[in-house]
Amino acid sequence: MIDLSGVGVQNYYQRLVDHGLIPHSPASSPSTPDNTLCPICSHRLIACSGCFIVTCNTHGQCAGADLGPVVSCHYHDHEIFCPACLADERSPPPLIQCMICQRWCCPILMLTCTGRPIPSHEHSRKVTHPPKFIACRSCESAVKFNECGGTYCWSWGGRYDCVVCPDCAGSMDGHIVCACGWLWVCGACAREKKKFQDSGRSCPGCQTFYCFELCNYINTCGECDKTTLCKNCMEEDMSGSSLPNNGALFPVETCTLCGRSICADCFDERTFCCWSCNRAMLVPGVRSARVQDELKYLE
Numbered sequence: 001m002i003d004l005s006g007v008g009v010q011n012y013y014q015r016l017v018d019h020g021l022i023p024h025s026p027a028s029s030p031s032t033p034d035n036t037l038c039p040i041c042s043h044r045l046i047a048c049s050g051c052f053i054v055t056c057n058t059h060g061q062c063a064g065a066d067l068g069p070v071v072s073c074h075y076h077d078h079e080i081f082c083p084a085c086l087a088d089e090r091s092p093p094p095l096i097q098c099m100i101c102q103r104w105c106c107p108i109l110m111l112t113c114t115g116r117p118i119p120s121h122e123h124s125r126k127v128t129h130p131p132k133f134i135a136c137r138s139c140e141s142a143v144k145f146n147e148c149g150g151t152y153c154w155s156w157g158g159r160y161d162c163v164v165c166p167d168c169a170g171s172m173d174g175h176i177v178c179a180c181g182w183l184w185v186c187g188a189c190a191r192e193k194k195k196f197q198d199s200g201r202s203c204p205g206c207q208t209f210y211c212f213e214l215c216n217y218i219n220t221c222g223e224c225d226k227t228t229l230c231k232n233c234m235e236e237d238m239s240g241s242s243l244p245n246n247g248a249l250f251p252v253e254t255c256t257l258c259g260r261s262i263c264a265d266c267f268d269e270r271t272f273c274c275w276s277c278n279r280a281m282l283v284p285g286v287r288s289a290r291v292q293d294e295l296k297y298l299e
Helices: 006-018 063-067 137-142 166-170 231-238 289-298
Strands: 045-047 054-056 110-113 132-136 200-202 209-211 251-254 261-263 270-273
Touching (some): 006 045, 006 054, 006 063, 054 063, 132 137
Antiparallel strands (some): 200 209
């Protein structure tokens, strides 16, 4: 909470006098410089976090408060601002009003779309629109938006909870959605496979895109990072189907702790240590140099 200055409190009392809310007399002045109570309703006085103007804390219940209305963040009640500071053309504004619940919130608590980069101006970082505040986190289920699963996506805004607004999502071609609908990759990231391969992969057989988080229908080799067939294609392949596997792999050993798999080609005549949980998967044979280093590190 901002400390109230003696000058700010004196100015508040003077506004009350000017509007005839308290009598003009020595008794109408605060008795001590640190007096923090309203002379009308005896509630505490507060100050704007921007310009430090002092007012009463009972908005709508005290005539003194109505002379200098302020709003505060719904989650951080110490972030208080007057209308003049809210209208200041700073970026971002100190508080944002959610379009859904009408509550005022700090910008860091808002879902924000930073604006899709214009392809012809990627190096100059020109975007389709300036940062747009969509809704507060409490209302995220009531608005339509997308969160890209790509690594270092353009939509990431550092300190903000960034999403892709419907306008930006609808203006991009080639976006990807996994089979269960949980993972969405924007068109810009979909053109660079390395940006989303840690989140999901396309089956080499049927080309269906699956996420690793919820689909749980596809896997990768923990050694060579190649993609396995999905469960449906594996069943068809084992049944003698003519489905092409496009060089897809079959996992033959899976870590019982973290679920990472090793394909048949990498598993043969080698000894492995699971990189995710450091569980050794020992197989008689020759140890690769990388695995030997890993095992020495664990000893």
